[in-house]
Amino acid sequence: MRVALWGVDSRDGALLSKMKKTLESLGVRSQIMKDDYKAAAEVDMVLVAGGDKGILNYFHKVQAASAPVLGIYETDSTGFLAQLEVRDLEPATRRLKRGEYEVDEVTRLKVTVDGREVEPALNDVAVFPGKSATLMEHVLKIDGKDIWHDQSDGVIISTPTGSTAYTMSAGGPMVLQKSQVFLIVSVNSLDNTRRPLVVPSSARIEIADITSxxxxxxxxxxxRRVRVKNLLECVRHEHPARLVRMAGDPAASLMAKKVHLAEDMLKMPPSAKLILKTLEYEGALSQKELASRTMLPERTVRLSLSHLLDGGYVKKKTSLRDARQRIYELKI
Known part of the structure; x- marks a missing residue:
C-alpha cells in the first residue's frame, strides 16, 4: 500500500511527520506530497491533514484525477468530511490495509468567472455583493435558457455534499450525497415566491448580468473570493472527489449530524448562527480570529460564544500551537 500525505499549510508539517512515522512503523510506504501533486494519481490513497478545511483545500488544488482521500483531523479541527482523528491513525491503518473501507465519488463544480476558469468547488459556489445588506440583480440561465431575473442578497449553487452546509442555512433542501443534482438558492429574494431550484448535474448553470x-x-x-464583473458559469467537474469512508464506522452520519445542528440553529440569534457556520468552514478559531472572519464587533462575538458555550454547541480549548491562547470549535 502506497500513501501520499498532504497538509493545508506549513503548520501541518509536524503532524505530517508524525503520520509518516506511524504509517512506516506499520509497513506502509508513504511520502509527503509536493506542490506538483503528481503523487495524487500514483498512490493508493491520500491522507489529508487539517480536517474539513484540509479536504476542501486539497480538492481546490488538485483538479485532475486523484487517488481516494481520507481526511485526518486533530482535536481542534472539524470532522464532517474528514473522518479520522489523528490519535486513531494506527488502528485505522490496519483496517485500511485489510481493505475495510469504501470510496464515495462526490460531484464537484467546475467554476468559470468572466470567462476564466478558477478552482473547482466541493460544497458550493456563492455570489454576493462585496458589502453585506446590499441587493444584487442577476439572471439565472439553465442550459442557455432564462429561468429567472431576480433581486436578492445573493445566490448559491450547491452540490449534494454542500446541501447540508451554507445552502441549508439559506433555506435549501437536504439532498443525499449520491444524488445527481445541483441546487440553486436565491438568498432573501425580493420575490417571496422564489423557491430553491433543483437541476440535473448535467446542466450548465449561469448567473449572468450581475449588477450591484x-x-x-x-x-x-x-x-476563496474572486471578483466577478458579469458572469459566473458552473458545470459538473469531469473528475469527482473520491472520499474514503471507513466500513462499519459507528459514528453518526454526516446528514444526521447536520440535521441535529440545523434543528438547534432555529433557536439561535443570527450572530451565533454566523459564528457556527464560520467554525464549520474554517475549523477552530480564537475569539479575535472569529471577529476578523465574521466582521462582527468583539462584544457581539463574546456574547454569541457565551450563548453557544452554554448551549453546548461549541467548546473552548487550549490551542495546541499556543498554550496561552483559547480557541473555539464545533461540538456535535
Whole structure:
C-alpha cells in the first residue's frame, strides 16, 4: 500500500511527520506530497491533514484525477468530511490495509468567472455583493435558457455534499450525497415566491448580468473570493472527489449530524448562527480570529460564544500551537 500525505499549510508539517512515522512503523510506504501533486494519481490513497478545511483545500488544488482521500483531523479541527482523528491513525491503518473501507465519488463544480476558469468547488459556489445588506440583480440561465431575473442578497449553487452546509442555512433542501443534482438558492429574494431550484448535474448553470451598487464576489466553499464583473458559469467537474469512508464506522452520519445542528440553529440569534457556520468552514478559531472572519464587533462575538458555550454547541480549548491562547470549535 502506497500513501501520499498532504497538509493545508506549513503548520501541518509536524503532524505530517508524525503520520509518516506511524504509517512506516506499520509497513506502509508513504511520502509527503509536493506542490506538483503528481503523487495524487500514483498512490493508493491520500491522507489529508487539517480536517474539513484540509479536504476542501486539497480538492481546490488538485483538479485532475486523484487517488481516494481520507481526511485526518486533530482535536481542534472539524470532522464532517474528514473522518479520522489523528490519535486513531494506527488502528485505522490496519483496517485500511485489510481493505475495510469504501470510496464515495462526490460531484464537484467546475467554476468559470468572466470567462476564466478558477478552482473547482466541493460544497458550493456563492455570489454576493462585496458589502453585506446590499441587493444584487442577476439572471439565472439553465442550459442557455432564462429561468429567472431576480433581486436578492445573493445566490448559491450547491452540490449534494454542500446541501447540508451554507445552502441549508439559506433555506435549501437536504439532498443525499449520491444524488445527481445541483441546487440553486436565491438568498432573501425580493420575490417571496422564489423557491430553491433543483437541476440535473448535467446542466450548465449561469448567473449572468450581475449588477450591484458595490462590486460582487464569487465565494468558493466559503473561503476563496474572486471578483466577478458579469458572469459566473458552473458545470459538473469531469473528475469527482473520491472520499474514503471507513466500513462499519459507528459514528453518526454526516446528514444526521447536520440535521441535529440545523434543528438547534432555529433557536439561535443570527450572530451565533454566523459564528457556527464560520467554525464549520474554517475549523477552530480564537475569539479575535472569529471577529476578523465574521466582521462582527468583539462584544457581539463574546456574547454569541457565551450563548453557544452554554448551549453546548461549541467548546473552548487550549490551542495546541499556543498554550496561552483559547480557541473555539464545533461540538456535535
Amino acid at each position: 451598487r458595490y462590486h460582487c464576489e464569487v465565494v468558493l466553499d466559503g473561503g
